[in-house]
Amino acid sequence: MSIYVFGHKSPDSDAVCSAIALANLKRQQGVDATPVSQEKINPETTFILNRYGFSAPEVMSSFAGKQIILVDFSDLSQGPEDLTKAEILGIVDHHKLGDVTTPNPLECWIWPVGCSSTVLKSMYDFYGVPIPKNIAGIMLCSILSDTVIFKSPTCTEQDQKAAAALAGIAGETDLQALGMEMFKVKSAIVGTPIRELVMRDYKDFNMSGRKIGIGQLEVVDLSILNDVKAELAADIKVLKAEGNRHSVFLLLTDIIKEGSQLLVVSDEPEVVQKAFGAVPQNGEVWLPGVMSRKKQVVPPLEKAFAA
Numbered sequence: 001m002s003i004y005v006f007g008h009k010s011p012d013s014d015a016v017c018s019a020i021a022l023a024n025l026k027r028q029q030g031v032d033a034t035p036v037s038q039e040k041i042n043p044e045t046t047f048i049l050n051r052y053g054f055s056a057p058e059v060m061s062s063f064a065g066k067q068i069i070l071v072d073f074s075d076l077s078q079g080p081e082d083l084t085k086a087e088i089l090g091i092v093d094h095h096k097l098g099d100v101t102t103p104n105p106l107e108c109w110i111w112p113v114g115c116s117s118t119v120l121k122s123m124y125d126f127y128g129v130p131i132p133k134n135i136a137g138i139m140l141c142s143i144l145s146d147t148v149i150f151k152s153p154t155c156t157e158q159d160q161k162a163a164a165a166l167a168g169i170a171g172e173t174d175l176q177a178l179g180m181e182m183f184k185v186k187s188a189i190v191g192t193p194i195r196e197l198v199m200r201d202y203k204d205f206n207m208s209g210r211k212i213g214i215g216q217l218e219v220v221d222l223s224i225l226n227d228v229k230a231e232l233a234a235d236i237k238v239l240k241a242e243g244n245r246h247s248v249f250l251l252l253t254d255i256i257k258e259g260s261q262l263l264v265v266s267d268e269p270e271v272v273q274k275a276f277g278a279v280p281q282n283g284e285v286w287l288p289g290v291m292s293r294k295k296q297v298v299p300p301l302e303k304a305f306a307a
């Protein structure tokens with residue numbers, strides 16, 4: 001029976017590419033491992049997989065009775081419904097430790113770096129397994145995506161080093177150009193259904209017993225979103241009601257200006273001021289310098305909700 005390797009819901013490029021790379025490492029070690037994805041992959045990931053000759057992993061949403069390895073998450077809220085009925089053999093991640101637990105010891109690699117693929121690069125090196133050229137390419141793109149071409153405050157020296165080594169293997173010489181090409185694909189939102197945009201990079205969190213949703217759209221210029229902003233704001237209200245959520249936040253991140261417009265719908269809107277020191281007007285507020293949900297949005301919100 002194969003071991004299934006997969007990332008979080010609303011999969012981003014790291015969740016998909018690192019699952020493929022980890023399954024490759026396991027297979028090179030003689031383990032039957034299959035990368036899958038909980039949901040359909042996004043356009044940026046499609047661009048990356050096409051570039052290096054991969055097809056999209058199969059979508060799979062039920063894992064009861066299966067052996068699994070989690071990549072890029074360890075929160076139950078970001079996993080499949082029946083996650084607790086699966087056997088977790090490993091976790092490779094770069095987020096805060098979540099709430100999954102296991103009856104047996106597991107292979108756990110969770111490092112405070114900018115991308116799961118950075119951790120994976122060290123795993124390949126640790127086991128002395130060579131990284132195939134096309135796998136190096138998708139790992140490199142994962143790092144460029146997660147670190148916003150090394151501009152995110154989550155980016156570490158280890159990410160820079162891993163990216164340089166992977167670029168060498170993949171034969172990529174202009175990482176800025178490659179990264180911008182990816183973010184242009186990501187910014188092409190014309191004609192995309194509003195809910196698909198809201199869910200494109202979306203995560204639910206449990207904060208002091210409240211269900212909190214936080215989505216993010218990263219674009220090369222916020223004006224790209226002018227025509228759809230009102231619809232996005234309306235849709236997060238619907239999403240909040242549908243899922244019985246306490247709050248839904250949507251970060252509209254301008255990767256060039258390096259800041260985010262935060263759209264807010266919440267039972268306690270005052271939490272935004274507590275967390276960010278800024279008061280939303282008409283359900284939105286500009287947060288200068290804020291690019292990372294993981295490092296600059298989740299921790300202050302968790303603190304504000306716990307207070």
Ligand code: MG
Pocket residue numbers: 008012014015072
């Ligand atoms: Mg991710």
Ligand code: MG
Pocket residue numbers: 014015072094114115116146
């Ligand atoms: Mg990641």
Ligand code: MG
Pocket residue numbers: 012145146201
């Ligand atoms: Mg991200």
